[in-house]
Structure formats: structure tokens, C-alpha cells
Amino acid sequence: MKALTVEPLKPASARWEEVPEPDPCEGSVLVEAVAVGVCGTDVEIVEGKYGWAPPGSERLVLGHESLGRVLDPGPASSFKEGDLVVGIVRRPDPVPCPNCAVGEWDMCRNGRYTERGIKERHGFMSERWRIEPEYAIRVDPGLGLLGVLLEPASVIAKALEQVAAIGRRSFWEPRTVLVTGAGPIGLLAALAARSHGLEVHVLDRVEAGLKPDLVRALGATYHSGSVLEIGFEPDAIVECTGVGQVIADAIQTIGSSGIVCLTGVGHGGVVTAAACADIAASTVLKNNVIVGSVNANKRHWYRAANLLARADRELLGRLVTRREKPGDFARALERRPDDIKVVLQFSDI
Ligand SMILES: [Zn+2]
Numbered sequence: 157m158k159a160l161t162v163e164p165l166k167p168a169s170a171r172w173e174e175v176p177e178p179d180p181c182e183g184s185v186l187v188e189a190v191a192v193g194v195c196g197t198d199v200e201i202v203e204g205k206y207g208w209a210p211p212g213s214e215r216l217v218l219g220h221e222s223l224g225r226v227l228d229p230g231p232a233s234s235f236k237e238g239d240l241v242v243g244i245v246r247r248p249d250p251v252p253c254p255n256c257a258v259g260e261w262d263m264c265r266n267g268r269y270t271e272r273g274i275k276e277r278h279g280f281m282s283e284r285w286r287i288e289p290e291y292a293i294r295v296d297p298g299l300g301l302l303g304v305l306l307e308p309a310s311v312i313a314k315a316l317e318q319v320a321a322i323g324r325r326s327f328w329e330p331r332t333v334l335v336t337g338a339g340p341i342g343l344l345a346a347l348a349a350r351s352h353g354l355e356v357h358v359l360d361r362v363e364a365g366l367k368p369d370l371v372r373a374l375g376a377t378y379h380s381g382s383v384l385e386i387g388f389e390p391d392a393i394v395e396c397t398g399v400g401q402v403i404a405d406a407i408q409t410i411g412s413s414g415i416v417c418l419t420g421v422g423h424g425g426v427v428t429a430a431a432c433a434d435i436a437a438s439t440v441l442k443n444n445v446i447v448g449s450v451n452a453n454k455r456h457w458y459r460a461a462n463l464l465a466r467a468d469r470e471l472l473g474r475l476v477t478r479r480e481k482p483g484d485f486a487r488a489l490e491r492r493p494d495d496i497k498v499v500l501q502f503s504d505i
Pocket of ligand 1: 248249252254255256257263264265266268269
């Protein structure tokens, strides 16, 4: 079979190449790939900035936003041939730490977790892949190709669960949510927050085009420009850009007792002690919480599958803006102005 592989930490080493069939030790469920979403992490791995091959292997099969069709459910699973499934990305660390021991691998404390397509486990960008039945999530068959949005949706399911859990520390009836960044994660955050009946605002750099149109179609309000100019103090902010200025403005704009949930990963700049003291002072005086959220455990994947199953299909379909063939992966990794989610399509659905 063919797979998209890279030699981690070696730029320009990506190849669409012949590889052996998936190893049965990767799981008893055999799956035919339908589609795999492409995200910034994949771009970083291909650029040689990130990624680890499995032990004993020089190359890593890329891809963590999966969607596949069960070819052989194996002896010990409730799946049937033809079921649409998505593979959970992270596996608990081998120690395990207390969180991994109770199935909260998204909260792993020692960093020795592994991840499909990223860290020491082959990913899903191969014509066939295997998975342990307990790490496969069934997708509503009516979603078809849109099941490929389950991985980013799981990240949001966790982030919103964190916000809700923190909110319970005091009387908490949130009304307004600001989402910064109208990429796939931000738009899915807006969709999820709308499904909870919240007044949702989304901010992004662009002034026109697909992103503002989609935000309005979701029943949310679109803003461009600075967070400082949105004209109200949100009860919660879901930060999806990782841009320093946006994060700083979000912390300044959040309402009293509000929660800023950071999901974007950026870099750059020097943190001065004075700036830290200012953030701390405003956080103290307004009873704010700034929380980071990454990855997802099985509960979040399950919630995300329910969210997508209930969502408007036509609207969800507009999030997948480009489909490319696996052999044209270089094109899939390019960023074009109106791209939201680009997927590699391995087989018809
Ligand atoms: Zn752990």
C-alpha cells in the first residue's frame, strides 16, 4: 500500500511511497482510509520542526485527523464492516502517570504519551490503517466525509468542558462568548458554543469572504480588527490564534469572573516581569481564570461525535474547502486565502 511518510526533523523529506501493510500490533480493527485532514502540526512536521518516528523506524506515517471505513472489525470489537470510524490520536504514557492511569491521557503529566502521526506512532495518511477497537470512535454515517472534522471538534469539546468546569467555582450563567480566530478550530468552537445557546462573537483578521459568511451562517456575530474594539466584555473567550497581541488583548477584554481558554500555540517575544505583573493584577482584581487546553480524551471524542451528528450538514460542509489527492500532498499543505479545512481524500465515500 502507499502512505505519506516523513523523516522527522529533516525538512523536505516527505514522500508518497510504497510501505508494508499496517502491522497487526497497531490494532485488531483494519480500516480503509477515506480522508485525512491537514493542519498546522502536519506542516511543521513536513518542515522538519517537529515529530518523532516510532522506535526502530526512521520514517513516520503522517496524519492525525482521520476518517476511515472498517474493512475487518477483527475478533473483539462491536464494529461492522463498512462502519465509518475515526482514530483517537493520543495513547497513555507507559508509566502511567495518575491522569493516564484513569484514561485522562489529554492531561498527561510526564509527557511520555505517544500520538498517531506525531509522536512515536504511525499516523493515518496510509491507504489502510489499523486501530485498537477502544481507540476507534464511530461516526454518524450521514456525516460522510465531514467525519474528518471529528479530531478538531474533540479539541473544542475538551476546551469547552474546561471552561464549564472552571465556571462552576462560583455562580456562573455565561451569556457571551468571544472566539478569536475563524479557522477550523475557531469555527467549530463557535458552532459548539451556539449549540449551548450562547451569544457567540468571532474575531479574525479578514474583513470579507468565506470566514465572515460562515460566522453569520452559524448565527454568530463577526468582528475584524482588534479584540479591544469589540465593544463588550465577554463572559468567556476561546483563543484559537496563538498570536501574542490577540492573547494580550483577550486577557485585557475578558469580563469580571470571566475565563480565557487558550487553545492556540504560538511563539516569539520576551515576557517581561512587568507585563506578567500587569496580567496578574488584572486577573486577580477581576477574578479571572486563564487556562490552557490541549488534546482530548475519549469522553471529548464522544461529545464531539454527538456535536457533529447534530450539526447542520450544509454548514459543516462549507468548512471543508479543498480536497486533494494524497499524491498531491504538497498542494494540500499550501495555505490559500479562503482555506478553512483542507483534506487528503484517499477513497470515495
Ligand atoms: Zn501520562
